[in-house]
Amino acid sequence: MFIRLFKIALATASLVYTIILFIDNQIGNGIGMLLLTIILVMMTLRSIRMVIAFVNLRQQKMPEAKKWLSRVKVNNLWPNQRGYYYFLLGSLSMEENMNEAERLLKKSVALGLKQSHDEAAAKLNLAVVASARRRLPEAMKLVKECKRLDTKGLLTKDIKMVEEALKGGGARAAAGRSAGSQSSARQQRRHGKKG
Helix, strand or coil: CHHHHHHHHHHHEEEEEEEEEHHCCCCCHHHHHHHHHHHHHHHHHHHHHHHHHHHHHHHHCCCHCCCCCCCHHHHHHHHHHHHHHHHCCCCCCCCCCCCHHHHHHHHHHHCCCCCHHHHHHHHHHHHHHHHHHEEEEEEEEHHHHHHHCCCCCCHHHHHHHHHHHHHHHHHHHHHHHHHHHHHHHHHHHHHHHHH
16 A cells, blocks of 8 residues: 555656646656656556566466466555456466356456456356356356457457357367367277278
8 A cells, every 4th residue: 555655646746847847948858757757657557567467468478477467466456457457367267277267257347347348358258167167058148248248349259269169068068079079080090090
């Protein structure tokens, strides 16, 4: 909490000094100070560690993203950023622990995500978790909500992939069928070679 107050005080002091520079007709110094003020305000409003973790997640650098997320102190985040923190953490933990991922993603949706497509992405991840647990009606309901929330069409391909997996009986069934078809193809090749 102290760090947040310090950042706010520093950004406010920087803004006041920038205004004073412009009033004193020191335009060059004012522009330089304005750039510094913008950086300070952004650091006050956003967690730089979360931004770095998000960039690493987008680049599929999962260990780096986990490292940066582990450095974030949840209590120091603004309330609207906590939802994004749990969203990122839930997305990262989907491969390792579905129970934890579901808990974190539900928490992120409950806290609220600013953009509707971010909420759609969280619900799509929840649909994948529900599908993996054979809760197909819940997964279908979540996919319908994703379609409604994804007004910009950013998740259209992902939603179609999840829908196809659900029509095939869920994520585990789809994975089992593809593995089964590969093993049956192997068996046919073996029998073909023997015969």
